[in-house]
Amino acid sequence: MKFKSRKDIPFKLFTIISISALIALETYTFLTDKYSFGITDIVILLIIPILLWIYFGTYYKLTASNLEYTSGPMKGSIPVTKIKEIMVGKTMLSGLKPATAKKGLIIKYDIYNEIYITPKAKDFFIKRILEINPDIKITPYDF
Template structure:
């Protein structure tokens, strides 16, 4: 049974902007005694914390399981055709701009992630599917 977990890289700049922005917003609405704003920003902080602390990638048997907050995807590793580095800022299950794009399926679907140990992550996937092309 293969089971490996790879947490997401976490960019200090990205995290600082999100945590800092929400914290400043919370301080502002509390100081204005805006209770509706306080509740909304507090919920946003909890949601962001859920995403920040849960984003990661699991190789479980023959599947790559991607989790980020409430979002979960399960990709058959045998369907992965290509992996390449990207800095695409599109919203994804990645907490850093140092990312990997994974191409899979018959329609060449793509998901973007940011595992801390990219080389080990790719090697583990290739142990299950040696046909994965790793592009620079």
Template sequence: MNIYKSKRSKRLNAVFVVSIALIIAATIPALLNDIRKEFYIVIVINTITLILLISIVLKTEYKIDDAILRWQSGPFYGKINIQKIQKIEHHTGIYIPTFWKPALSQVGLIIRYNEFDTIYISPINQSKFIAQLIEINPKIKVV
């Protein structure tokens, strides 16, 4: 089983840092004031959001295990049968025309599989990742 971590863009890192800082800054007044029922709600919501963001940053990766491509981004995960992959497209840019985007960079790969399904991923070593997929399924077209 090979594990590929997601590439992280500087822009997205900045967005995550600012978001985490804002969440913490919004929670501090609730902790310093006399704790009331409303502040408990704020603390719980902010803590859950913070945990979600941190888990996405720390645990976005792709695993190739036999003929299955497994992806995980925080608590979200899925798998793709590599034999069903038809095409891999290199993509750069902010707009990504897919529903699933378990990636931390705007430079990545759009994988087309099954009949109409797509997913956007951004492994650090894209060439090695693609080579391993093609080794399992030589019919994959790379654009």
């Protein structure tokens, strides 16, 4: 089952402002008399599709045995049987974060590994993952 990522306002604003600024910069340099296509233009023209890829291509998939995550170019898979705990409503500041919002789910697996995700249907996601592995500890975060 596929779960789309929730996008909060700061993420949406960051994406829109970044892409708008890059397009404005490219347009301005193109319209000036001294324009020449260079490495900076290539970098800018690569950043825009990557930002759009992350914005539209962040999702999570639960299969019978794995939690698969995709966020633009970042992809991976975690066996559901290795998940020990899910912390609900907390934001992880560092680490693996294929997410597009705050107050999501921190999934702890193996011994010390963690991943931060933000499925739109958080409660339904938890219900489905518990059907696969009922031994997962759910910890609400009230801070």
